[in-house]
Amino acid sequence: MKKILSGIASIFILSTLGCAGGHTTSRVYPLSKTQFVYKQKNGVEKKVDLQGQDFIVASLREKGADGIAYAIDRDGVVWWAAPISSGAKGHETPSGIFPIFRKERFYMSKSHPDPKGVNNMDFSLWFTHQGHAIHMGNDEGMSHGCIHVGSKGASTMFKWAKKGTKVVVTREHYLPFVYYDLLKSGYKASSVKKEHIKEYLKHMKPIKPRM
Numbered sequence: 777m778k779k780i781l782s783g784i785a786s787i788f789i790l791s792t793l794g795c796a797g798g799h800t801t802s803r804v805y806p807l808s809k810t811q812f813v814y815k816q817k818n819g820v821e822k823k824v825d826l827q828g829q830d831f832i833v834a835s836l837r838e839k840g841a842d843g844i845a846y847a848i849d850r851d852g853v854v855w856w857a858a859p860i861s862s863g864a865k866g867h868e869t870p871s872g873i874f875p876i877f878r879k880e881r882f883y884m885s886k887s888h889p890d891p892k893g894v895n896n897m898d899f900s901l902w903f904t905h906q907g908h909a910i911h912m913g914n915d916e917g918m919s920h921g922c923i924h925v926g927s928k929g930a931s932t933m934f935k936w937a938k939k940g941t942k943v944v945v946t947r948e949h950y951l952p953f954v955y956y957d958l959l960k961s962g963y964k965a966s967s968v969k970k971e972h973i974k975e976y977l978k979h980m981k982p983i984k985p986r987m
Contacts, residue, residue: 858929
């Protein structure tokens with residue numbers, strides 16, 4: 777069992793890849809650990825149940841969300857979680873339910889290259905064709921739209937996730953639905969270091985799993 781909360785792009789024309797801002801009109805609302813309502817940008821709502829599938833939930837680093845990414849296996853067990861950062865204002869990460877379509881162990885953003893020539897998108901899991909990926913990065917520094925995970929978390933997620941694995945990106949709190957899972961995995965609220973998570977835990981009301 778991985779230590780819970782251990783610290784927890786863009787395909788443009790001509791194959792220019794990097795992070796990019798996305799629309800924020802789509803919304804995803806968790807109903808349970810595996811069930812979500814996906815309100816698409818055209819206003820159509822669709823209920824999605826990912827029970828029996830491996831999937832990732834990224835509750836964005838925004839007000840009203842967790843700033844945490846979670847890995848849920850096909851047995852419905854949340855076995856891993858880590859803090860994240862996401863798109864800054866004007867570069868917001870789009871919410872939605874997306875399949876991972878590409879994996880890159882080593883990668884340098886072509887739209888936002890590091891001036892020192894250091895790879896800045898290693899362990900990339902690409903989930904939109906507008907350039908958004910989960911990848912290794914500063915989980916305190918807001919991004920151009922990608923989801924940044926610390927080095928240990930990014931490596932763990934990359935090894936586990938496969939092409940086709942669903943990524944649920946939400947602007948809502950997901951932690952209440954999985955809090956009891958985390959406790960079973962050895963999670964201790966007293967070990968949380970991120971201030972925004974500590975503050976939320978003070979008044980969060982966990983949702984007990986259905987029997």
